Amino acid sequence: MRFFSDNAAPVHPAVLRAIAAADSLDTAYDGDRWSKALDERFSAVFETEVRVLWVPSGTAANCLALAALCPPHGSIVCHREAHIQNDECGAPEFYTHGAKLLLADGDGAKLTPAGVADVLDRQRYDVHQQRPHALSITNATEYGRVYTPAEVAALGTLAKARTLGFHMDGARFANAVVATGASPADLTWRGGVDALSFGFVKNGGMNAEALVFFDTALAADTLYRRKRAGHLLSKGRYLAAQLLAMLDDDVWLDCARAANAGAALLAQAAGARLLHPVEANEVFLRVTAEEAAALRAAGFDFYDWGVGEARLVVSWNQRAEDIRPLADAIASLA
Amino acid sequence: MRFFSDNAAPVHPAVLRAIAAADSLDTAYDGDRWSKALDERFSAVFETEVRVLWVPSGTAANCLALAALCPPHGSIVCHREAHIQNDECGAPEFYTHGAKLLLADGDGAKLTPAGVADVLDRQRYDVHQQRPHALSITNATEYGRVYTPAEVAALGTLAKARTLGFHMDGARFANAVVATGASPADLTWRGGVDALSFGFVKNGGMNAEALVFFDTALAADTLYRRKRAGHLLSKGRYLAAQLLAMLDDDVWLDCARAANAGAALLAQAAGARLLHPVEANEVFLRVTAEEAAALRAAGFDFYDWGVGEARLVVSWNQRAEDIRPLADAIASLA
Amino acid sequence: MRFFSDNAAPVHPAVLRAIAAADSLDTAYDGDRWSKALDERFSAVFETEVRVLWVPSGTAANCLALAALCPPHGSIVCHREAHIQNDECGAPEFYTHGAKLLLADGDGAKLTPAGVADVLDRQRYDVHQQRPHALSITNATEYGRVYTPAEVAALGTLAKARTLGFHMDGARFANAVVATGASPADLTWRGGVDALSFGFVKNGGMNAEALVFFDTALAADTLYRRKRAGHLLSKGRYLAAQLLAMLDDDVWLDCARAANAGAALLAQAAGARLLHPVEANEVFLRVTAEEAAALRAAGFDFYDWGVGEARLVVSWNQRAEDIRPLADAIASLA
Amino acid sequence: MRFFSDNAAPVHPAVLRAIAAADSLDTAYDGDRWSKALDERFSAVFETEVRVLWVPSGTAANCLALAALCPPHGSIVCHREAHIQNDECGAPEFYTHGAKLLLADGDGAKLTPAGVADVLDRQRYDVHQQRPHALSITNATEYGRVYTPAEVAALGTLAKARTLGFHMDGARFANAVVATGASPADLTWRGGVDALSFGFVKNGGMNAEALVFFDTALAADTLYRRKRAGHLLSKGRYLAAQLLAMLDDDVWLDCARAANAGAALLAQAAGARLLHPVEANEVFLRVTAEEAAALRAAGFDFYDWGVGEARLVVSWNQRAEDIRPLADAIASLA
Known part of the structure; x- marks a missing residue:
């Protein structure tokens, strides 16, 4: 009953199978066939x-992207x-x-054109x-909020107008795709995104x-x-195979769908305790120290998010029956 | 029948099993139990x-070690x-x-105290x-030569005398251990080594x-x-588990022993063609372009090492019966 | 009648003389005698x-100091x-x-132990x-405020308690010394400062x-x-000679005293327009666009500090009679 | 009677005058008028x-140029x-x-297309x-040799063919111009040079x-x-003024002419002792330890260049009568 982090979840069986299958000479x-297939598949x-x-x-994906978009004497x-x-x-x-x-503000770790422009105009x-060279957003955000295609596009338009490269940290990109129902294209390049860190590990990858x-x-x-x-790992085929396996049969979407659904269950139970609308697979709650202790005593593991707040993350492999006990426990608090 | 690179070989079954076994929450x-076990196990x-x-x-292992030993204004x-x-x-x-x-010379990519001192004295x-802050050697070397404990210690003594940190790139450390018959301790810290990149991937790891x-x-x-x-990968347990699996039951030594033995077979067949004594799992040969083409036509894959030279690498999973056809083919050249 | 920047002022005659005098082989x-004299003189x-x-x-002084106090993976x-x-x-x-x-807040660009602790505690x-490795303050600050020895010491105590190195950007250190009447020692190392960028250029140096x-x-x-x-300039003697010349006969203090006095005159004239208490040689004023234009039309040059604000800087070479016309012009506004 | 370094020589009076003249508000x-005049003047x-x-x-000139020509993942x-x-x-x-x-060889620290191509071809x-991104040569070289326009152009052609940026370290560019009799244009951009570090300090600048x-x-x-x-020094006008002063009335050429002439005198005296042809203002000699000691005892200062070799550098301000005693002393050795 762990809601500590989607990093702590196991990997999807399709990933393990793909790794085993890639285990040929x-x-x-x-230079392998799996790595070579990526461009076409994506x-x-x-x-x-x-x-x-x-x-x-x-981190490597994010920072290689940023290095491609911004020189040492620039800002992001x-x-x-x-x-x-x-x-x-x-x-x-x-x-x-x-x-x-350069740090901008916005509710739920979401940036808006106004928030970004405010930072740019103070430079x-x-x-x-x-000089600002790039804009980076996270979708879904660090508080589990999502950008819609229109919101991405509005930022993309600003980025273009200000000659900024546009990066999206998609550590939970799958959850954003599922949450918005948007196509991957609409959520990225059609909105002006130049580079995407497309996350698989939190979503069942290894x-x-x-x-x-x-x-x-x-x-x-x-x-x-x-x-x-x-x-550039020397046996990169084991990485490429993971990515291909998760794209096949929409495993990546199924995983994210399950995680988002679990979070929605928790959100319903949490009601007024919610600190942010729940749109992806993360739930931020107001809880007293006593309540947090009670939840933990009941076997639920999660992350303290500062004082009086808790972060619950639902993983790809947690199903409704895994979630309900926590939902009930939250609902029965106070 | 590939002798191109030990990077191209599959991973050891014990590694795959360990990964599957680590696949629990x-x-x-x-912070996981596998990662936490490493210090004691090693x-x-x-x-x-x-x-x-x-x-x-x-590369990460080598360069994190070098960064720990040498400041930006130093040399290695x-x-x-x-x-x-x-x-x-x-x-x-x-x-x-x-x-x-700072680049030193030595046969077979092996450094000697004299070769190192020569570089140091020209500074x-x-x-x-x-200012020189560190010394880095590779064991086994890029040409498949090994340093004995005494050779390591001689360099370690020099390093200490010149206040240099001492790094060993052990991408093929297992092969060096097997080749020398020395204990891991004798081959490293007892000879003054401060940091070791202990390689597993070329030896059956993933x-x-x-x-x-x-x-x-x-x-x-x-x-x-x-x-x-x-x-710092977010699911580090899958890495830690690999390392533990290869240390268990001396898998790492068995793998290296097999690879070294295979190279010895090839060395015997190569005779006077050898460019370097074969001590680990790499074989460097003199071959004409025609000979190389003939070997390739017979189904053997390997790396051209400049003009008129070839590199053959034996992997952990190649057994005598996998090697013999190439040995015979080499012997029958000219 | 320029109050744009103390960087735009001429150099002190003693500096020019020293340069000429250093012009021997x-x-x-x-390695020269002037450079070698610095440690003892300071x-x-x-x-x-x-x-x-x-x-x-x-900038070089500041950043060499910071590099000495903080590793790449640290924060300041x-x-x-x-x-x-x-x-x-x-x-x-x-x-x-x-x-x-890591950015802390405080009136007039002055840091307080509480403001610093707030940042540290959020990490x-x-x-x-x-991890935080250093604290850097500017004395006099970017708004012409000064830290007293007691204020420096309070920050120094905090820095020590948190194992932070302590740097002071003293681009206008002379003005702070004059303003506080404190000894250079009391204003720095007795308060825990580890490294000081001791500015001369804004104060009459070249x-x-x-x-x-x-x-x-x-x-x-x-x-x-x-x-x-x-x-490391190849003819460093011309730099060392400047520093020695300004320390001799307290030229550095005389220059700062003159500049501070001029700013005090302007402060008196500005009255309620002042945005910050005037303690060193900088004066920040509230002025409308029309007022700013009127001052400029009267021949006074200064820097617009955002909308509705102006920065006036008095230089070492401006005497009361150079200041009074501007003081009068300010007083007669509105 | 110092022949230690042209860095140790005084500055030209025109430079001191220019500095004094730039000493206005x-x-x-x-942003000053001197700095703004540079583009047109050069x-x-x-x-x-x-x-x-x-x-x-x-060093700043060289390395800013190299940073402009080569990314972090490139080579020079x-x-x-x-x-x-x-x-x-x-x-x-x-x-x-x-x-x-990437280090290439060539007599007298001079590169040739063959020497450069050899390095490039080994990559x-x-x-x-x-990947190689730039080529950097020094004119006059570290051994006082000069590249002619034809030699520069040959390297420039190679650089262009290999898509390398082309940098010239002209710490002693003036001496090369005088030595070759070539125009500054012929010695640089007409031969393909993209960026030049044009040295003034060794030639009478401050x-x-x-x-x-x-x-x-x-x-x-x-x-x-x-x-x-x-x-970006805050009082940059004192730097710009130096450069303009040395270009005016060809001060830079006069200074280099004097220094080269002095070196020629020494070369004549040295005869068979010369380690390199003397083309600019540096003279490299074979001298025994006893001979070196004798010269020093006679009041001549110079740099030991390894064992049995000495470097003599003539400065812009040394005239024939200053040189002759050393020339005579060298001639009378052995």
């Missing part, structure tokens, strides 16, 4: 030509509570060689400040994420940067 | 207290043909933020040059390598650097 | 043993409006290889965030600033970093 | 439109004895964020190695060098990089 690095998903690189972590607008700002130990600064993150555009370039010209240098960062 | 990153292997971090690639002595110099796209420079590699020790610190004080900052580089 | 870089000023490096810019607490955050184009990130600035101390290490152990590596950053 | 950084010298940035050191071909490799403490690696220097052009971009598109980002590196 092939060539090293990304292009189909996105209804446009994309270039895709596997990497073993979301993101939300004040973005993962790239708060949870990657400065990986963006490492990969970009010192670009600065001076002279050599004494790092250790493969996809860095998807809609601006395909960005891929060439990134191949060098990936190698240089130690992320 | 546990905590994220490196300490037993090395007969001393070590600190161990898993990483998904040898390595062989002119070292992997860190020629095959990592500048990862050492990326991770160390611009330290310089000026003023602020106009990057995507987990161990960065072993004998100078345990170096580990603390490296935990931050690993995260910052995107190498 | 001596050795290169910092040690006398600070009543303790210090190590001093000349550099040609305040500073004010949200600090020069290092807003006016150095990411030089701190460049020199530290990607450390993050998580795990590998997912860059192109030499002093980086003063009270924690003398920090100097050794910084010598390499200075060289590596291109700041 | 003007704006800060590079464009006249080079007979083409150039963009020019002042910097206070040759230079001579094994180049200043950027041996005398800048890794500044190229710092400014480029870890590009690698593998895959993601495992840093602390200003010119970074000249013939590929003017490279200047825009470099303005940010200069600021970020702490090299």
Whole structure:
């Protein structure tokens, strides 16, 4: 009964099967048949030509994307509570060689054109400040909110007008696709996104994420940067196979659908306790210390989100019957 | 019949089993029970207290080690043909933020105290040059040569005398252990090694390598650097489990023993064609373009090593009966 | 009648004389007699043993200090409006290889222990965030406020308790010394400061600033970093001579005294228009666009500080009779 | 009687006069009238439109140029004895964020197309190695040799064919111009040079060098990089004025002519002792330890260049009568 993190969940059986199936002799690095299939497979998903690189972590995907979009002397607008700002130990600064993150505000870690413009307008555009070169958003956000295609497009329009590259951290992209019912294309490049960190690990993958370039010209240098960062694994076929397995038969969508549905159950039970609308697979609650202790005593594991708040994350493998006990426990508090 | 690279070989069944077995709910990153078991398990292997971090690639292991040993304004002595110099796209420079590699010479990519001292003595020790801070050797070397404990210790003594940290790239450490018959301890810290990149992937692993610190004080900052580089995978248990599985029942030694034995067979067949003594699992041959073509026509795959030379690598899963056809084909050349 | 910037003022005659006097044959870089005299001369000023490096810019001084105090994976607490955050184009990130600035609040760009603690307490101390390693304050601040010895010491105590290095950006250190009447020692190391960027250029110097290490152990590596950053000028004697000339006969204090006095005159005239108490040589005023235009039409030059605000800076060479016309013009507004 | 270094010589009186003359109120950084005049003035010298940035050191000029020409994951071909490799403490690696220097050979630190091609041809052009992006030569070289326009053009042709940017370290560019009798244009952009570090300090300047971009598109980002590196001095007018003063009335050529002539005198005296043809203002001699000691006892100061070799550098201010005593002393050895 763990709601601590979708990182702690097991991997989907299709992924394990794919790994076993990839265990035949092939060539090293990304010269294998699985890696070579990625561009075409993801292009189909996105209804446009994309270039895709596997990497073993979301941090690597995010920061390779940012390095492709922003020079060391530039800056990147993101939300004040973005993962790239708060949870990657400065990986963006490492990969970009010192670009600065400019922090914007917005409810539920969601950025709006007004919030972004406010940050941009406070910058001076002279050599004494790092000029904004990129915008990065997270979909679903760090608080489980989602951007609709229209919201993405509005930001994309702003980004284009201000000559910013546009990155989407999609650690929970699948959950956003399911939540909005939008096509992957509408949620990304049709809204102006240049690069997407397409997350699989939180959604049932083991250790493969996809860095998807809609601006395909960005891929060439990134191949060098990936190698240089130690992320061109020598047996890359085991990563590529995971990605392909999750795209097949829409495993990625099924997993996200299950997780979102579980979170909706919890949201219903939580009612007025909710700190944010529940749109994906995360639920943020107001709970007293005593209530939190009571839930834990009943066997539920979760993350304290500061004082008086809790984060519950539903994983791909938790079904209604796994969720209901927690939903009931929450409903019966006070 | 592939002798192209040990990176192209499949993973050992024990590794696959361990991954499946690790597929239970546990905590994220490196907080899981498998990751937590590494220090003790590797300490037993090395007969001393070590600190161990898993990483998904040898480049990450090497360069995190180098960053721990050398500041940006320092330099690192390595062989002119070292992997860190020629095959990592500048990862050492990326991770160390611009330290310089000082290139030493030596037969078969092996360094000697004299060769290292020669480089050190040509440096000026003023602020106009990057002062040497570390020595890095590869065991087994890029040409399949091995350092004995005495050879390691001689370099370790020099390193200590010159206040250099001492790193060993052990991408094929298992092969060196088997080849020398030495204990892991004798081959490393007893000879003065501070940090070891202990390779598993070329030896039957999937995507987990161990960065072993004998100078345990170096580990603390490296935990931050690993995260910052995107190498703290969120489901680290699948990496830790691989490492533990290969240490159990000496799988790592069995794999290396098989590969070394296969190379010995090829060496015997090659005779005077050998460019380097064969001590581990790599065989470098003199072959004409016609001979190479003939071998390939017979179904053998390998790497051209410059003009007139070929590299054959034996993998953990190739048995005598897999090797013999190539041995015979080589013997029957000319 | 320019009040635009103390950077735009001429250099003090003593500096020009010193440069001419240094124009004799001596050795290169910092091997000359002037450079060699710095440690002793500054040690006398600070009543303790210090190590001093000349550099040609305040940005270089600040960022070499920060690099000495904070690793790439660390963070530095500073004010949200600090020069290092807003006016150095990411030089701190460049020199530290990607450390993050954590932004604290406080009136007039002054930090308080509470403001700093608030930032520190919001950090998580795990590998997912860059751990705070340093605190940086500016004295006099970017709004012309000064820290007293007691205020410095309170921050120094906090820094020590939290194991933070303590840097002071003293681009206008002389103005702070004059304003507080404190000794240089009381304003720095007695309050816990480890490294000071001691500014001369805004105070009558030409192109030499002093980086003063009270924690003398920090100097050794910084010598390499200075060289590596291109700041070890080959004819360093012309920089060292400037610094010595300004320390001689307390030129530095006379210059700051004149500038502060001029600002006080303007402050008196400005009355309720003042945005910040005037303690050093900068005056921030509320002025309408019409008023600003009127002042400019009358021949006064200054900097627009956002909408409806103006910054007036008094330079070392402006005397009461140079100031009075502007004071009168301000007084007669409205 | 110092022949230790042209860095140790005094500055030219015209430079001191220019500094004094620039000592009037003007704006800060590079907004002043002197800085603004540079592009036009240097464009006249080079007979083409150039963009020019002042910097206070040759290392800054070199490394800003290299950063403009080579990404972090690229490499730069230079001579094994180049200043950027041996005398800048890794500044190229710092400014480029870890590009690698590829070392080529050639007599007298001069590169030839064959020597460069040899290095280029030994590279593998895959993601495992840093792809060559730039070529850097020094004119006059570290051994006082000069490249003629034809030699520059041959290298420029190669650079273009291999899509390499082309940088010239002209720390002693004036000496090369005088030595070859070529026009500045013929010695640079007409031969394919994209960026020139045009040295003034060794030739009578105080602390200003010119970074000249013939590929003017490279200047825009470099303005940010200069600021970020702490090299946008706040009173830049004192640097710009130096450069203008030395271009006026061909002071720069007169200074170099004098220095070259002095070196020629010494070369004549040295005869068979010469290690390299003397073409600029440096003389490398074979001398025994006893001979060196004898020269020093006679009051001559110079640099030991390894064992049994000495480097004598003639400065802009040394006239025939200053040189002759040393020439005579050398002639009378043995």
